[in-house]
Amino acid sequence: TWSGMRAQMRRAGKRPGQRPGPRAGGGAYYDYLVVGAGFAGSVMAERLASQSGKRVLVIDRRPHIGGNAYDFYNEDGLLVHQYGPHIFHTNSPKVVEYLSGFTRWRPYEHRVLARVDGMLLPMPINLTTMSAVFGRALGPDEARALLASLAVPVADVKTSQDMLLSTVGTELYRKFFHGYTRKQWGLDPSQLDKSVAARVPTRLSTDDRYFTDDFQCMPLHGYTRMFEALLAHPNITVATGTAFADIRDDIGYGHLIYSGPVDEFFGYRCGRLPYRSLAFRHETLPQQQFQPVGVVNYPSPDVAYTRVTEYKHLTGQKHARTAITYEYPSAVGDPYYPVPRPENDAIFRQYRRLADATPDVTFVGRLATYRYYNMDQVVAQALSTYERLARLHGHAPAD
Numbered sequence: 001t002w003s004g005m006r007a008q009m010r011r012a013g014k015r016p017g018q019r020p021g022p023r024a025g026g027g028a029y030y031d032y033l034v035v036g037a038g039f040a041g042s043v044m045a046e047r048l049a050s051q052s053g054k055r056v057l058v059i060d061r062r063p064h065i066g067g068n069a070y071d072f073y074n075e076d077g078l079l080v081h082q083y084g085p086h087i088f089h090t091n092s093p094k095v096v097e098y099l100s101g102f103t104r105w106r107p108y109e110h111r112v113l114a115r116v117d118g119m120l121l122p123m124p125i126n127l128t129t130m131s132a133v134f135g136r137a138l139g140p141d142e143a144r145a146l147l148a149s150l151a152v153p154v155a156d157v158k159t160s161q162d163m164l165l166s167t168v169g170t171e172l173y174r175k176f177f178h179g180y181t182r183k184q185w186g187l188d189p190s191q192l193d194k195s196v197a198a199r200v201p202t203r204l205s206t207d208d209r210y211f212t213d214d215f216q217c218m219p220l221h222g223y224t225r226m227f228e229a230l231l232a233h234p235n236i237t238v239a240t241g242t243a244f245a246d247i248r249d250d251i252g253y254g255h256l257i258y259s260g261p262v263d264e265f266f267g268y269r270c271g272r273l274p275y276r277s278l279a280f281r282h283e284t285l286p287q288q289q290f291q292p293v294g295v296v297n298y299p300s301p302d303v304a305y306t307r308v309t310e311y312k313h314l315t316g317q318k319h320a321r322t323a324i325t326y327e328y329p330s331a332v333g334d335p336y337y338p339v340p341r342p343e344n345d346a347i348f349r350q351y352r353r354l355a356d357a358t359p360d361v362t363f364v365g366r367l368a369t370y371r372y373y374n375m376d377q378v379v380a381q382a383l384s385t386y387e388r389l390a391r392l393h394g395h396a397p398a399d
């Protein structure tokens with residue numbers, strides 16, 4: 001089944017089963033080459049190294065590990081997320097147990113306020129939000145009745161606009177979602193799958209947490225430290241600042257794990273898959289606190305950014321200064337978000353057919369499987385992808 005490995009070995013002058021050694025021409029041999037040092041690639045590498053005893057090379061074209069979860073201490077010593085706020089939350093005990101092997105945790109419940117009509121109001125919309133917008137104290141029953149009267153009936157809820165109009169009605173949709181979504185995606189909510197808006201529920205309570213998952217914590221010493229621990233196994237070699245195209249012909253390897261954009265891997269032969277990008281403006285301010293919560297959202301079309309993050313709320317750092325990040329959505333730049341809508345799914349299905357017909361390569365992660373996944377979902381996907389691969393390659397770990 002390892003046709004790719006055999007082909008590589010033939011090129012490297014080896015027979016299957018032969019103990020891998022250095023390649024003729026100076027290149028090295030690895031059982032697995034992992035492209036991408038984010039959650040998907042790092043979890044795959046860790047499992048293959050520690051559970052299957054495989055030699056693994058992990059590369060990333062960025063100058064660091066961690067993928068989009070990478071964090072670093074800026075020149076003032078404040079911990080900053082280079083690619084915007086990453087808040088860990090999950091309902092999966094398996095994912096918590098796994099990552100707890102590589103980090104300790106700091107409890108953190110994320111809260112978000114939205115700047116609307118000159119006020120800072122809880123997001124997701126809850127009783128406090130609705131009471132402020134409609135100018136009267138609303139209990140759960142009154143709020144439910146009010147939403148029912150405001151909701152615009154939609155027979156077949158397909159898009160984010162359908163979803164929002166049919167649950168909160170026109171006014172709340174306009175104030176909280178319409179402008180934000182147009183900025184974030186460069187699309188109208190009517191052009192996006194309902195799953196995008198479904199990420200943010202409406203609450204008939206005063207619970208003002210952004211997430212309600214059982215487990216809500218940040219890695220105690222940050223994400224990058226956790227990735228260092230994931231990749232510390234002696235069977236793992238890490239090469240950052242290294243793109244796949246630069247080394248693919250110089251490295252011998254048995255099997256490829258790819259966590260980059262799937263359309264790029266196949267040379268865009270079925271067309272471009274849109275990935276939404278962001279530009280980040282990081283600032284340090286000479287004050288202890290900038291805003292009352294970790295993230296403030298700006299749905300108004302009057303400002304170009306969507307949200308501002310103040311990291312001290314997330315990290316618990318004590319410092320005389322504070323670090324913040326503005327997010328400006330962009331069509332160009334690094335790929336961050338797959339864009340959930342039917343025409344993109346149709347393109348992705350073509351790439352998935354190509355991927356299925358390429359058994360020498362395993363595609364995993366948010367970019368390679370074109371899924372709007374949170375970190376915990378990528379970890380869960382990588383763990384099950386590893387288990388499947390280990391069985392297929394005959395080195396499944398004992399249960």
Ligand code: FAD
Nearest residue numbers: 036038039040061067068084086087244260365366374375
């Ligand atoms: P990535 O982290 O994108 O890693 C892929 C890596 O592959 C990249 O480092 C890239 O450089 C590398 N690569 C690609 N192609 C090549 C190549 N050809 N050669 C070499 N290297 C290559 N999730 C949460 O759970 N909570 C949050 O609060 C949260 N906030 C987010 C905020 C923002 C702004 C963004 C963009 C995402 C957020 N996420 C959040 C999602 C989270 O970032 C992803 O789920 C996770 O990082 C995906 O991991 P991955 O390994 O699949 O991809």
Ligand code: UDP
Nearest residue numbers: 114123176177180181184196197199200297
């Ligand atoms: N959203 C919105 N207004 C908000 C927050 C979210 O319209 O104040 C919509 C928007 O389309 C956004 C989506 O809900 O892209 C998902 O929000 P989430 O906070 O989950 O986005 P992420 O953290 O993944 O960028």
